[in-house]
Amino acid sequence: MTDTGPQSSDLVVQLSRASKRFGTVTAVDAVSLDIRRGEFFSLLGPSGCGKTTTLRLVAGLEEPDDGDVRLLGEVVNRRRPYERPVAMVFQNYALFPHLDVRRNVAFGLEQRRVPADRIRERVRRALGLVRLDPDTYARRMPSQLSGGQRQRVALARALVIEPAILLLDEPLGAIDLKLRKEMQLELKALNRQLGITFVYVTHDQEEALTMSDRIAVMNQGRVAQVGTPAEIYENPRTAFVADFIGECNFFDGTVAERDGAVATVARDDGLRFRIPAVNGVAPGRAVRIAVRPEWHDVWRPDEVPPAENALPGVVRDVVYLGETVHVLVRLPEGADARVALRNEGQLTKPVPWRAGDQVAIGWLPEDCQVLEEE
């Protein structure tokens, strides 16, 4: 988690308290981001969280109302997209329907007055990069391509101008699952191979976790958390992040006492659990913790190991998911906690729990995330 303090020349994209308002709606609210050279950086959040507007601020398709956008160290707030070192892949590909694949890919080079023979060569190379055979596809019209092929053409069209920064706005949204997984790996490989900084907008948390070096989770126009996929998943700072990325059980209470590195929290119903005594944990403070389903265990009520926290409950359902088996446990307050157990073979070593069983859910005090208020 320790940043080795990147050189400012390595910061390819910098947003400093950048805001964008549309009428009375603040789409992007004082967002600050530093994106490093060559990084695969994702903007992740639910629809309407401002991730696409943030991307458009970087592209120059929107100008910030407040704050600064810096690209390669220069303030570019009022610069048009064609004056910025960026290329973009649009959500619906935005291929020019009246131009064939070759002319679509050549477009950016033609605008830059690249000589025709160089264009021909670079178009072929770009199509090769996205694994489209130039001899087969160069003369096709966009309407004669499948969704996946269009996606590749859009990518080639953006890569061919050799931008410092490639912006991708949910480029895989309209592609079927199998192809999407394939493209995810290809995009990641292209990012490594070309050394271009990728800024990737998605609402798909799994996609963001798979591809990104770092992720900015956005909510309501603000950045909720920035970090590596592991940091975001394992140390979510707020309930929103914990809930949006993966599944989570939340437990509330008031800090009763603090003893060195451990604090004890009392729930409204008097049951207690221990948490790591992180900053800000002081007696009398209300806290909320998040526990991932796979951090939990299910025990018979009298068999809980003393090292673990435990809350009593009744098994409501056991759900078979393949890799894991989820046990849904109804807690005293009426909420369901979800516990993910590794599937060790339900035919040979089945999970011993059935609906209606009296159980306890347990977890180690360190296996939780103490959340900040939002």
Next chain:
Amino acid sequence: MSGARRLLAGLNRRPQLAAASLLGPGTLWLLLFFFVPIAVVFAYSFMTRGVYGGVTGGFTLEHYRRFLDPLYLGVFRRTVTLAVSCTVLCLVVGYPVAYTIARAGRWKNLLLFLVVVPLWTSFLVRTYALIFLLRDTGFVNAVLLALGVVREPLVLLYTPGAVLAGLVYGYLPLMVLPIYVSLEKLDPTLLEAAEVLGARPLARFWRITLPLSAPGVVAGAMLVFIPALGAFLTPDLLGGAKQMMVGTLVQNQFGAARNWPFGSAASFILMAVVLVAVLAYLRLRDRAPMEAVA
């Protein structure tokens, strides 16, 4: 099931019957009131003229030959020139209008409405209004005289310019509307994509907007050119006798001159020109996917 529902269900099962019943009335109408009269006119164009109008049988190519007379060829040339000029002017004036409306956001509907409003009044009335504007003692001259721009009234009426002005005025909405439709359909993301790829405003217009609105331009050009070619009201009222066009010629032959066969021949020659124009349009349109249309 009610009778109507049973009928619909039956038609659903027999698509050919359904097609026939949908197309039937229109086909019958066109046969009766379009095809039959055209056939009659075509036949007339080869017959001899009757003394008091009408025709008296026989077969002759005389009327087509007569059209080759320099007098009528002149009329023909003037007609084509005027129709082409009118189309070009409508395009030059209409494209920016359509472009602005397509981008006018919440004013769009009001502006479209304003384009269509003139069509609510009879074309005849509006053409008379133009006479009041253009005549020696008309509004334009009054203003020019009052401003001291001219000492004597300009001769505006009964000139080719007056006819052209009238035609452009009359057919402008037919150019604006199809261009507007094609610009309205244009996906703004395409322009953004072009901009991020390095295209400045003018390049975006030439490379994206114009080619993608070409179908509208071609359709608008056809909608203006064809009626402009056959126009008779405007040249008659604003051009007077000196500015005869093929349309006025045909009207004349069926009216005052009482030479129906010659009028028929003239209108068939006009139709041949229109046919050539339409064929050209169809070729443009079919080639379009390669170059122009989405």
